[in-house]
Amino acid sequence: MCSTMKxxxxxENTSFPIENLPxxxxxxxxxxxxxxxxxVGEKILDLRFIKHLFNGPFLKENQHVFxxxxxxxxxxxxxxxxxxxxxxLQKLLAEDGQLQDSPYSRAFVDQAxxxxxxPFSIGDxxxxxxxxxxxxNVGMMFRKGDSPLLKNWLHLPVGYHGRASSVVVxxxxxxxPWGQICPDNSKPIFSAxxxxxxxxxxxxxxxxxxxxxxxxxxxxxxxxxxFGMVLVNDWSARDIQKWEYVPLGPFGSKNMxxxxxxxxxxxEALEPFKTQNAIKEEQPLKYLQxxxxxxxxxxxxxxxxxxxxxESYRISETNYKYLYWTPKQQLAHHTITGxxxxxxxxxxxGTISGPTANSFGSMLELSWNGEKPLILGNQETRKSIMDxxxxxxxxxxxxxxxxxxxxxxxxxxxxxxxxxxxxxT
Amino acid sequence: MCSTMKxxxxxENTSFPIENLPxxxxxxxxxxxxxxxxxVGEKILDLRFIKHLFNGPFLKENQHVFxxxxxxxxxxxxxxxxxxxxxxLQKLLAEDGQLQDSPYSRAFVDQAxxxxxxPFSIGDxxxxxxxxxxxxNVGMMFRKGDSPLLKNWLHLPVGYHGRASSVVVxxxxxxxPWGQICPDNSKPIFSAxxxxxxxxxxxxxxxxxxxxxxxxxxxxxxxxxxFGMVLVNDWSARDIQKWEYVPLGPFGSKNMxxxxxxxxxxxEALEPFKTQNAIKEEQPLKYLQxxxxxxxxxxxxxxxxxxxxxESYRISETNYKYLYWTPKQQLAHHTITGxxxxxxxxxxxGTISGPTANSFGSMLELSWNGEKPLILGNQETRKSIMDxxxxxxxxxxxxxxxxxxxxxxxxxxxxxxxxxxxxxT
Numbered sequence: 001m002c003s004t005m006k007x008x009x010x011x012e013n014t015s016f017p018i019e020n021l022p023x024x025x026x027x028x029x030x031x032x033x034x035x036x037x038x039x040v041g042e043k044i045l046d047l048r049f050i051k052h053l054f055n056g057p058f059l060k061e062n063q064h065v066f067x068x069x070x071x072x073x074x075x076x077x078x079x080x081x082x083x084x085x086x087x088x089l090q091k092l093l094a095e096d097g098q099l100q101d102s103p104y105s106r107a108f109v110d111q112a113x114x115x116x117x118x119p120f121s122i123g124d125x126x127x128x129x130x131x132x133x134x135x136x137n138v139g140m141m142f143r144k145g146d147s148p149l150l151k152n153w154l155h156l157p158v159g160y161h162g163r164a165s166s167v168v169v170x171x172x173x174x175x176x177p178w179g180q181i182c183p184d185n186s187k188p189i190f191s192a193x194x195x196x197x198x199x200x201x202x203x204x205x206x207x208x209x210x211x212x213x214x215x216x217x218x219x220x221x222x223x224x225x226x227f228g229m230v231l232v233n234d235w236s237a238r239d240i241q242k243w244e245y246v247p248l249g250p251f252g253s254k255n256m257x258x259x260x261x262x263x264x265x266x267x268e269a270l271e272p273f274k275t276q277n278a279i280k281e282e283q284p285l286k287y288l289q290x291x292x293x294x295x296x297x298x299x300x301x302x303x304x305x306x307x308x309x310x311e312s313y314r315i316s317e318t319n320y321k322y323l324y325w326t327p328k329q330q331l332a333h334h335t336i337t338g339x340x341x342x343x344x345x346x347x348x349x350g351t352i353s354g355p356t357a358n359s360f361g362s363m364l365e366l367s368w369n370g371e372k373p374l375i376l377g378n379q380e381t382r383k384s385i386m387d388x389x390x391x392x393x394x395x396x397x398x399x400x401x402x403x404x405x406x407x408x409x410x411x412x413x414x415x416x417x418x419x420x421x422x423x424x425t
Numbered sequence: 426m427c428s429t430m431k432x433x434x435x436x437e438n439t440s441f442p443i444e445n446l447p448x449x450x451x452x453x454x455x456x457x458x459x460x461x462x463x464x465v466g467e468k469i470l471d472l473r474f475i476k477h478l479f480n481g482p483f484l485k486e487n488q489h490v491f492x493x494x495x496x497x498x499x500x501x502x503x504x505x506x507x508x509x510x511x512x513x514l515q516k517l518l519a520e521d522g523q524l525q526d527s528p529y530s531r532a533f534v535d536q537a538x539x540x541x542x543x544p545f546s547i548g549d550x551x552x553x554x555x556x557x558x559x560x561x562n563v564g565m566m567f568r569k570g571d572s573p574l575l576k577n578w579l580h581l582p583v584g585y586h587g588r589a590s591s592v593v594v595x596x597x598x599x600x601x602p603w604g605q606i607c608p609d610n611s612k613p614i615f616s617a618x619x620x621x622x623x624x625x626x627x628x629x630x631x632x633x634x635x636x637x638x639x640x641x642x643x644x645x646x647x648x649x650x651x652f653g654m655v656l657v658n659d660w661s662a663r664d665i666q667k668w669e670y671v672p673l674g675p676f677g678s679k680n681m682x683x684x685x686x687x688x689x690x691x692x693e694a695l696e697p698f699k700t701q702n703a704i705k706e707e708q709p710l711k712y713l714q715x716x717x718x719x720x721x722x723x724x725x726x727x728x729x730x731x732x733x734x735x736e737s738y739r740i741s742e743t744n745y746k747y748l749y750w751t752p753k754q755q756l757a758h759h760t761i762t763g764x765x766x767x768x769x770x771x772x773x774x775g776t777i778s779g780p781t782a783n784s785f786g787s788m789l790e791l792s793w794n795g796e797k798p799l800i801l802g803n804q805e806t807r808k809s810i811m812d813x814x815x816x817x818x819x820x821x822x823x824x825x826x827x828x829x830x831x832x833x834x835x836x837x838x839x840x841x842x843x844x845x846x847x848x849x850t
Contacts, residue, residue, distance in 0.1 A: 251759075256763040335680075336602075
């Protein structure tokens, strides 16, 4: 190799500058074993290859975490270790850093050539409902005449348990589900869902050692357990959901799949993008109070690429900062009754909708339950997601100096399975 | 060792005869590493010690599953392997079987001296709501005047996702939780729960290799994925639940802990105790129909041992057979939208109540929401579980020839954590 050739170049305006350094799990044609990498420019830095370079006091004895096929063990260390990893990487990746040396050329893999895997093994998956605009929209559509917010909503971050096994990495196709729907509101029929929807969400991932059952995480220490964030699309079958969800919440309507973006953006990278917490319409109870900002200015977009089209069309533009409840509040509430948490637990925000009609985070809201079909850039219309449509979520922070990108969270909706004889009776 | 001394004797009337052979994970003082064992009489047979004896066609290459510290890999094989393991064990444990030979004395550990562990690593935990008596009782208490069953209940096995991380093995104490309650139905307060309850349930455990996302398990093949059953106590804080559960279901009110019995009783052991399925009040959709019996005659009892008492008092006596939806129906419904399942997933029945007032499966029903306090055998009364009370669930099948015991699922309720200053404001 020519010694003047660089192992990596970080382009300007990249989503993955040295200030980002999100972690993921990838494999390549040359080496099909899933391993931990860091996105930098258009490359992935293979941490297994350079694990011996993590020689600081908190990682020297823990280099094995970079040999694993998920982020769980690394996330299961603590904030000091995470900070040391980031500092080490920033040093190594500096323009004149050690990783430009020719022996390290093999530590870099083109993102375009890599296959991304689920970055962590998900212990439990929780889904909150923390956007006040989304909750109000749903209330206005389905409980006309009543107060749009249910009476507990302003007092606690409403949430429910989702299905961890069906969380998949971006790019995995999702199949239109069969299930029970009840169009006449009296007797259910068996049908492929007629209203598949996306939900634009952002989830945080739990790190630090597991907590003990019976020991709540106080809000003052919640951030010690928050490792980073991913984009989440919580695919939903609205018609199945409508029939099943009373009284115990959504179940099969969400189990067909939940997509997450492959790169976990660390809270350290998001630190400069902290912004004011939402102003509370009711004073929350003490265990949910914090005065420091723990809201984030993350620009979020949703694109729909119609079946067979070459272009994708933006259908929503919103921001994480519109959330009412912060991740600290979500985590404090989640654990207040004594629930234990583990590295790899995923806690999603719930659909993120902004205040304006073009900033809603679901097709349900964008088409106002089908009343106002969405007109795409190619003049096709949509009330729900059609077979073959691809939904692409993107997210990034930008401060004029650099951009912290989340990459994409995408998935194509496949047609439902063929029914077998008698299925519909 | 004296060669006439037996390594094991299976007493008459034992809960663990050779027809049972439930699997669990245990450790002992001599060897503190958790390992797989089988309950037989008053002993545990250490399968790690005898793994080389599993030499049949389905296990010969899979002996490593008996070296692990959970049942997941063994359960992740298939029904042929499970049947072969059972047959092998029954042969080895016969009166003149090989395990009476003196070198195998070390393969047996006294149950009384062993420590039991969570028998499998729980992937996802699902809780159904399949007892019609329970659902009607709850409806009568909380929706007076309305039809006691919600309109979807007779059409589908209502269920929701629970928290897997907080599932613990029998014997683990549970702490009274703090949380939001709303006694005046207008503004919530922060309080230790004033109404901690038990829920008597039985759960089935998923076996066979994982299924693919998007591929429902048809009801005809559901039993291939059901490995065995455990007793479940889904501890609940009723006051927290009441305030939080609309619209997304129970959350923190159940996260303080769910106890399971340590021995997984296999479906093969339960086979002779199959009994008629509940008669359906509505014809279910085709994907939920099966004509073969897949209901089970399992006698269930609940005992309460008051704080400081030496005796425990039976407070409920019921039967698994009162359930409306069968495990096959539960599993077919769980996967109909494409949800994938994995060995180690736990699917609980929901509270099992019988038709009579002494056969209800929760304190909520036994005390009719506090209206009729329960009088214990020592004349103490209870409307809910008090600090220091121990709740003990037992289960067994009996056909006059032998008994298939589940053992116990027990837990003591510990007092709530001390509040820290300002907690209640």
